[in-house]
Amino acid sequence: MHDMTQIIDPLPSRTRLLLDSVRALRKPKLDGAPELPKARLVRSAVELTATDIATYGRACGFRREQGVPLSYPHVLAFPLHLMLLTRPSFPYPASGMVHLANRIRQQQRLHEGQALRLEVFCERWVAHPKGQALSIATRAYSAGALVWESDSLYLRRAVKNPLGEPWHDGLPLQEEGLLRTQRWVLPADLGRRFAAVSGDFNPIHTSLIGAKLFGFRRAIAHGMWTLGRALAAQQPPGGLDQAEAHCDFKLPIFLPGQVALWNRPVTGPRREFEVRNVAGDRPHMRGLFIWNESLK
C-alpha cells in the first residue's frame, strides 16, 4: 500500500468546501471494516504571511512579541483536513467526526514570510471506548526539513468493534495544586471570528440555529481556538524554537460564555493546564505545553 499524493493548488473555495461538507452529511452504510483513506493531500508552498498571523493572533489573544503562534500552521492545513473527511471514499459523515485530542510539535522556529509545504493524511485507526477514532497527520516542511507537525484525533461515535491500537486514555494530570490564573470572556461572535481566520465554517461554531440542528443548545467554541487561547495565555514573550502542545478536548464551551484557565504556578518552560467553567468544576480542555530549553 502506498500513498496517493495529490497536490492541492489552488485551494478549493470556501463555498466549495462547504458544499462538499453538506454532501458528506450522509454516507452509505458500511459493508465490513472501514478502509483508511490513502490520499496524501499537499499544499506545496503556503506562506506564513504577517497579516494572516496577526489576524489569527488577535482572535486567539497572541501578542506580537510571541512570534508565529505554535497552533497557527494547523489552520493553514485545516482545509486539507476537511477535504479528507469529505472525500467520497471517507467512510463516515464529516459532520459526525468529533475532534478528541490534538498534539503539536515544532522542531524549528517559524518566521513570517517563510513558505511551508503542508502534507495531510490519515495516519491510523485508534480503537476508542466510544467508537472508531482516526488520527489525521499534518506535517510541515521547510527546505526539505520537517519543522512542524500535528496529530489530530477524530472520533466517530457508536461504532462497534473499532479498529486500531487502543486509545491511550488521555493526558495524565495532577489536579492537586492547580490554581485559577486567568478568566476569559468569550463573545457570541467568537465562532464566526475564528471561522474567518481558520476557514472552519462548521455551523456548530458559527450559528445558534446551526448548532441546534446538530443537537447543541448554543454555538460552541472551536477546540483549536481554545488551544490557541491557552497557548497565547501561557507562552512568555519571545518566539518559540522548539515546542510541544498536547490537548484533550472535554466538554464543549457554549457561546457567549466565560471560562477560566487553571494551571500550576511554576516559572519553568512547562505548563500543565485545564480550561474549566467559571465555577472550576467542569473541564473543557486538559493540556500540556512545553517549550524551548525543556525540549533540548
Add this chain to the structure above:
Amino acid sequence: MSDYSFNPAPTRRVAIIGGNRIPFARSNTVYAHDSNQDLLVAALQGLVDRYNLHGQRLGEFAAGAVIKHSRDFNLARESLLSTTLSAQTPAYDLQQACGTGLEAALLVANKIALGQIEVGIAGGADTTSDAPIGINEALRHTLLAANRAKALGDKVKALLKVRPSMFFKPLLPRNGEPRTGLSMGEHCEEMAKRWQIKRLAQDELTLTSHQRLDAAYRRGFFDDLISPHRGLARDNNLRADTSLEKLAGLAPAYDRQNGTLTAGNSTPLTDGASVVLLASEAWAAEHGWPVLAYLRTGETAAVNFVDGSEGLLMAPAYAVPRMLKREGLGLADFDFFEIHEAFAAQVLCTLKAWEDADYCRERLGLDAPLGAIDRAKMNVNGGSLGCGHPFAATGGRQLAALAKAIHERGGGRGLISICAAGGLGITAIVEK
C-alpha cells in the same frame, strides 16, 4: 581632555508641609457628576487656600489619575490652571496604578532633594462614576480606516462597513488585570486561599479601620487635612456603627461558595482626590510653616503574577525589606505603619508573609523572617477600608495623614506601603 566636571550638590531633606484632600465618596454618590479634573481642582484649591499659595509660582505640580479619559492628557496642568496658583507653575501627569499618588510625591521629593526645585505639590484623583466609555472597537477601526483613506470614494467605502450594532456595544473600562482577565478581588481571593487568611480576621481588620477613622474624625484629626466638597464633610463610606455581626452577614463577593472577601472587607469603588505640599527646609522656614515630617526615601517593586508564581498584590512584601536593608532599618524602628487596605486579606497576606521564615528566605532572600507588625501602630487613623480608595488619591491621603501623626507625636518614623495593579508595590519612609 574635557573641562566638564560634575560636582553634584549634596542632597537635601524633603519636608512635608501639609496635605489636603476632599472627603472620599463611594462611586455614583455625591461626586457622580464630577470629573477627575473637578475633584483634583477641589483638593488643590483647598491646599492653596490653607497654605496661602495664591499667585505663587511653585517648582512643579505632579499628579495623575488611573481611570482617565483621553481628553485628560494634561490633567495636572489643566487642573492647576483652574486654581489660584500662578499659571507659571509647571505640571505633569503620571500614572502607576494605585501607586500614582505616592510615586508623584517621590518624584517631586527627589527634585527637591537634588536642589532642582524648592517646593512642589504631588497628588492624584480618581472617579469611577465619571468613567470614560470608549466607542466600539470595530467602529473605531472603521472610522480610523476612513480617516486614513485619501479619496472620497475610499472614505465612503470604508464608512460603509459601519454597522448599527457597533453603536450599542461600547468599550467599557474593566476592573480586571489585562493579562489575566481576573478582577483584583478574584486575584486577592486566590492570595487569601494561598495564605489561609480567615474571614473573621479580615472582618476584624475592617472594623478597626472604620472605628479608627471615626475616632480620628471625632477628635478633629482631619480638620486641617480635608476640605469639604459638594456638601460632604466626611468620607461617606465610613460606617461608624458597623460591627463584626454586620460584617459577618455579608455574602462573599468574588467566590460565592468558598470565598472570604466581601463588600465589607474589600474597598469599594470610590471618587476622590488628594494633594501634598512638599518643600525644602529653607522654603518652609522662609514661609513660616512647621515641618510635619520628612519624606526620607521610597522603593518600588514588582512581581510576576502572570504565571501565577506570585500573588498580584504581594509586591510590597518585596519592596519593604529591600528598602529597610538599604536604609539599615528594621520593622522595630517604626512607630507607624500606613498599609494601604485594598482588601483586608491583602494586608493580612503581606503581614503573614513577613512572619513566614520559608517565604522570607526563599522569596525575599532574608536569613530570618522580617518580623511582625504591632497592630496598635498600623493605620492608627483609619485606612482605605474605612475611607474608601480613589486609586490615585490614596498615596497623598496616606502621606499627609502619616506626616501629621508623626508631628502630633513629636517625632517618630512611619512606613507607607501600597499595592497596585500590574503586580506593583510602592513604599516609602517618613520620619522626623
